[in-house]
Amino acid sequence: MVEDKTPARRALLGAFAAAVAVPALGGCGTATKKKDAKHQSAAAAKAVAAADTAPAAAPAAGSVIMIIRHAEKPTGSGAPYGVTDQGVKDSESLTIRGWTRAGALVSLFAPRTAGGAAAPVPAGLTRPTKVYAADPNKGGSKRPAETASAVAAALGLTLDEQYAKGQEAELATALLATAGPQLVAWEHESIAAIIAKLGSITPTPPASWPDARFDVVWVLTANGGGWNFSQVPQLLLAGDSPDPIS
Incomplete structure (x- = not known):
């Protein structure tokens, strides 16, 4: 893993590590869940409609695309607040639980033995050779890049932020043109x-x-002319669900 030599960041990540066992946030009421589901369905449909409609190319042999939604975010104007990696309150950044998840993702995608050697990744996943996150400087959230930064650093990779929210078609073209395992951190509605x-x-x-x-x-996972789809529960923090998204 690439060592972070910034004292302020080390101190903050230490606080995040202590928060790993924090229980999951309580669920919303039934009415709120229905409203959220309706909103997300509409947002997803809009995002798909905005994508380029040209036929997709066949995936490169051996390609694997792993997609994660950015980690936990503020849920309103109150606590838990978003904070930068320097501990400054920021509504566009991850919460402490989100930063804790971002650090824990290293154990999924870039695990190491106690001696520092590369260790096997969990079943169903593979070690990425390319890591993408939505560009935080072009109208999107900072959270995807914050979520993927620790994984990219642990792998010795430069986080690719050349595509912004709204450029999902361009990102897909890049994914299809690249062989090997790739990880994408993005905003869930897109x-x-x-x-x-x-x-x-x-x-x-x-x-x-x-x-x-x-x-x-x-x-x-590329299967020749298309892809096989599966879901892998992260099971990194207290309250994580073992169930796939239905």
């Missing part, structure tokens, strides 16, 4: 637009990503 541009996928992925789920990885 993930459906990425999926829509990748071609034939079996079984069909869920139509939208629920607002309350931060704890799953969507995995697409």
Whole structure:
């Protein structure tokens, strides 16, 4: 893992590590859940409609695309607050629980033994050779880049932020043109637009990503002319669900 030599960041990540056992936030009421589901379905449909409609190219042999939604975010104007990696309050950044998840993702995608050697990744996943996150400087959230930064650093990779929210078609084209395992951290309401541009996928992925789920990885594995789809629960923090998104 690449060592972070910034004292302020080390101190903050130490606080995040202590928060790993913090229980999951309580669920919303039934009415709120229905409203959120309706909102997310509409947002996903809009994102898919905005994507380029040109036919997708066939995936490169051996390609694996792993997609995660950014980690936990503020839920309103009160606590838990978003904070930068320097501990400054910021509504566009992850919460402490979100930063804790971002650090814990290293154990999924870039695990190491006690001696520092590369260790096997969990079943269903693979070690990425390319890591993408939505550009935080072009109208999107900072959270996808914050979520993927620790993984990219642990792998010795430069985080690719050349595509912004709204450029899901362009991102999909890049994913299709690149062989090998790739990881994408994105805003959940636009993930459906990425999926829509990748071609034939079996079984069909869920139509939208629920607002309350931060704890799953969507995995697409090239099968020749298309992709096989699966889901891997992260099971990193207290309260993470073992169930896939339905």
